[in-house]
Amino acid sequence: MQSFLKKTVYAGLTLFALGSLAAVNTTTANAKKHVTTKRVAKKVKKGKHTKKQTKVTVTYYKVHFAENAAYAKSNGVVSIMNKPGKLGNAKVVANKTTMRRLAKSKLPENVFHVYGMAKTNTGLYYAHVVTLGGKYRGWIYVGKNDFQYNLDNITKNTGISATKTLRYGANPSNVNVKILDKLWTYPKFSRYNARVVSHKKASYINDDFVVESAVYNTRGWLYYYVQDAKKKSVNGWIYSGSTTARNAKKDTKKTSKKNPAKTSTDNKQTQSNPTTTKPTPSTYNLVFKYNGNFVSTKIVNLSDLSVNGTPVVTPDSIAKFIPSNYQITTDANAINTDGPIVNGGTAIINLNAVPATRLTIAIKQKDTGSLLTPSSDLVTTLNEAGQDLLNQKLVLNGQSINADAVKSILTNRNLLSIDQSKLSTSGAGSLQFVGVDTTAVDASNPTVTLYYK
Incomplete structure (x- = not known):
């Protein structure tokens, strides 16, 4: 039964891809026809009735990104508006000149945090953005692709492009430091929620710290993640210029007075058992x-x-x-x-x-775990939902499926409720979608299992 569905889904995906190609060709043809009609319309005498344009409406969506994958840079070609640009009375928040300046800027506060998505009934997408410095906030056009779960899906050469706010750096040769300023939860202007840590500065400013990792921001400034040597709950990020190296040898001497002197046997053991963290040559x-x-x-x-x-x-x-x-x-x-x-x-x-390139969709009854057989028309709709998952790269080999992403696609395809007449179940009424199997996707047989009850 599952094998049947698998074969049907594959065939459906192929047909869907061909259907998409046909739709593109049709759209192109219609676009050419529209241009011709527009030119003719200019010659129509004043007073002639013309067709009314479709009223633009917008649907708003939440976005779901990894914490380090919600940021973008201006491309300098589109203005930011106070509402999706196709809506009436939209006002400019940042014009193209400003956006070109932001595109060239390396200042971290000029990177955008993307925190919302809008889609018009004409198929255009807009991103809700704010600079990390908080100066510019609004909506910007990003093309015709859904990016709700992945900023890389944004159409190229539109308003913004996905970027990273930080890149890894090298730890200092001496990782033992003193700090001269307050600690942050993230380097300043690298995350929308970066803030000073909750501990009072006076409670840790004189402590000894150890550098555990290092990053550069977009401007090339180096930041250290430091851990208090004694207070495990005190840690955070600090600009490298606000640290000074401390002499770890002095600390060793102080503590060695309290410890018994090592015997010759101890020295031999130390020499014959080097620490495992020391890198092997070559x-x-x-x-x-x-x-x-x-x-x-x-x-x-x-x-x-x-x-x-x-x-x-x-x-x-x-x-x-x-x-x-x-x-x-x-x-x-x-x-x-x-x-x-x-x-x-x-x-x-x-x-x-690695995103999956093929997919099997299985439907199971939640209470019994029984595999359900969909009708032929339901298989077609499931194929379309599966293609949506693949197009948006939501099925990743070796990773758990995002249940919210699946639910969003099922909502768009009207699959949250399925009449039992379309499934291999007895009884009247419908079954409701209640969840998805979040087991890591098997790369050899990528499967999304939907549960209904």
Whole structure:
């Protein structure tokens, strides 16, 4: 039964793709016809009746992005309005001249946070944006693609393009520091919700801290994430220029007075058991992350990274080490090295999950777990919903499906409620959508299971 649905869905997706192509051709033809009609209309004598334009209406949507994937840069070609531009009486908030200036700016406060989406009944999409500095807020045209779950879906060369506010940097040679200013939850102007930490500055300003990671903002300023050496609840981000290195050796001497002197046996043990964190000669560390979260670390030989006798870290040289179901991001922050590619060095590689290119949709009854067989017309609608999921890259190999994204698509396809006559169930009335299986998607057989009750 499931096999039947799988085959039907695949066939339906193919037909849907062909249907889309036909629709594009038809639209193009109609567009040409419209231009011709418009020219003729100019010659019509005054007083002749012309067709009324369709009234523009707008539907508003919430957006769902990863915390580090909700930001965009101006492309400098479209103005920001106080409402979606096709609505009547829309006013300019930031004109094209201002948007061109913002496009060239490297100031972090001029990056946009995207926090809403609007779609007109004519198929145009607008993004609700605000600069991280808070100066400009409004709606901007972004093309004809749904970007509710992924800013990369925004049509190219429209109002904005997805960007990253931070890129990885190298830790200082001495990670033991004193701080001279207050801590932040994120580097200032790197997140819409960046703020000073809740702890009072006076309670930690004289403490010793350890640098755990480092990032650069869009302006190239280096920030450190620091952890209080004694108070585990005190940590945050600080500009590197507001830190000073502290002498860790002095701290060691102070504590060594309280400890018994080491014997010759202790020294021998220390020499014969080096710490595991010390890098092995001729190796290099590849640290893979997805959405800022750790995925895995690969320790490779420098010779494995060699190109024409020189070790390099490029998408090609590390391709064979990338974890399955992932691919390197295409932005400028994809690969971040801590300096020359030498023994013991480290590179942080940012990954994206690989989107599924095919899909099986299964419907199950929530209470019994029984697989339900849809009617032929329902299969067609499910095919369209499946194509929506694939087009918006919402089914990612090795990742859990986003239940809210699925529900949104089912809503658009009127699939939240299904009459039992269209399913292999007995009884009158309808079954209601109650959830989706959030098990990680199997790349060998990508399946989205919908539960109805």
